[in-house]
Amino acid sequence: MINQPMSLDLMKIPIRRAERIQKGEEMDELNKLMGDLTGYEAPTDYANLYISNNQDSSKVSNYVRDLAMRTALATVNYDYEGVHYTREYFTSYPDNVMAVRLSADQKGKVSFKTNLENLIGGSAYTNTVDGDTITMRDALGGNGLKIEAQLKVVNEGGSISTDTNGATPAISVSDADAVT
DSSP states (O other): OOOOOOOHHHHHHHHHHHHHHHTTOOOHHHHHHHOOOTTOOOOOOOEEEEEEOOOOGGGEEEEEEEEETTTTEEEEEEEETTEEEEEEEEEETTTTEEEEEEEESSTTOEEEEEEEEEOSOOSSOEEEEETTEEEEEEEOTTTOOEEEEEEEOOEESSEEEEEOSSSSOEEEEEEESEEO
């Protein structure tokens, strides 16, 4: 690696721009770089992911939540009626994905229902289920920006079924060994 000092001429350009902004002059240069941001709303959560089962929470023991900072893996471990369950969560901003894995130490013990809840309340809401995938679409009210979230269920063993009754379609998993 070559380590050379930066040219003073290159350093003057951003400093001059910053001086103009600090002096209260119009921000035309910055606006040209950023583009027209009219109609963009503040960032907000798009959806809630629900995962529900029929386990009685009063019978849960050895409940432990953990976050591994080196791997960014969040885990929940607990015991329920003689079975040890594990939930693992991982989110990657660059890949625009969140992965959840549910497993148990005994075969056929993972059963739950999952769905997405829209939090945007936009102008073009749809929520559909097709086999192992729920697709939720909407458009922001301020500028019409189209947004989409998909929930795909990959089961190992057991079976999946869909529920299209009502405004919130769901996928149910029964008697799986693990699900991602």
